[in-house]
Amino acid sequence: MTTVGTESPATIMVIDDHPLLRRGVRQLLEIEEDLSLVFDTGSPREGLEQALAQEPDMLLLDLNMPDIDGLELLKQLRDGGFAGRIIMYTVSDQEDNVVDALRSGADGYLLKDMEPEALVHQLRQATLGRMAISDDLTSLLARALRSQRHAETAPSLDVLTRREREILQELAAGMSNKLIARKLEITEGTVKVHVKHLLKKLRLRSRVEAAVWAVQQGLAPDH
Numbered sequence: 001m002t003t004v005g006t007e008s009p010a011t012i013m014v015i016d017d018h019p020l021l022r023r024g025v026r027q028l029l030e031i032e033e034d035l036s037l038v039f040d041t042g043s044p045r046e047g048l049e050q051a052l053a054q055e056p057d058m059l060l061l062d063l064n065m066p067d068i069d070g071l072e073l074l075k076q077l078r079d080g081g082f083a084g085r086i087i088m089y090t091v092s093d094q095e096d097n098v099v100d101a102l103r104s105g106a107d108g109y110l111l112k113d114m115e116p117e118a119l120v121h122q123l124r125q126a127t128l129g130r131m132a133i134s135d136d137l138t139s140l141l142a143r144a145l146r147s148q149r150h151a152e153t154a155p156s157l158d159v160l161t162r163r164e165r166e167i168l169q170e171l172a173a174g175m176s177n178k179l180i181a182r183k184l185e186i187t188e189g190t191v192k193v194h195v196k197h198l199l200k201k202l203r204l205r206s207r208v209e210a211a212v213w214a215v216q217q218g219l220a221p222d223h
Helices: 019-030 044-054 070-079 095-103 116-127 135-148 162-172 177-184 188-202 207-216
Strands: 010-015 035-041 058-061 085-090 108-111
Touching: 010 019, 010 044, 010 116, 019 035, 019 116, 035 044, 035 116, 044 058, 044 070, 058 070, 058 116, 070 085, 070 095, 085 116, 095 108, 095 135, 095 207, 108 116, 108 135, 135 207, 162 177, 162 188, 162 207, 177 188, 188 207
Parallel strands: 010 035, 010 058, 058 085, 085 108
Antiparallel strands: none
């Protein structure tokens, strides 16, 4: 996988059953020196096979596809050990779809009606380890979290250790495990352990949920 800070372009794969969309993304990325489309397909099964074989830095994954839908493919990719960024790219702005995708291991959720320049910007953010979420969906996700916890006793930052709070603050900034490890001068494996523990303590199922929750609690990023 491409390492942040090198001159190698970030490699991207598109899995979407609409040929015109794939062609549009291909043409869009052809003029970008730091983003390279290495493969695209309309077949979820071929996409799964090629993603695990080629290990691109990032996948753009459609939500609604025949044979295997995007959420199921997302789970199969993660179960198969795919460690790259997975960004859902879809027309659906339904709250359940957004929340389910992020809980299933997606690193972002972008809507297909966004401007081309905005798509390129979000892809660049993702290559830096940051979350890629359409602006219109940020408030929706926060609303979904509030609704989910309405009948629950809300968790508190007090349940976290000092190190877990530090890592949660970096998650709120959209940082990847690799970048968090570099900043805090600890191993990436240690970061993963802390993230797992803080998610369990906060009763959250993904790092994106944790990031949104942290911002809601006023744990603002310091950068």
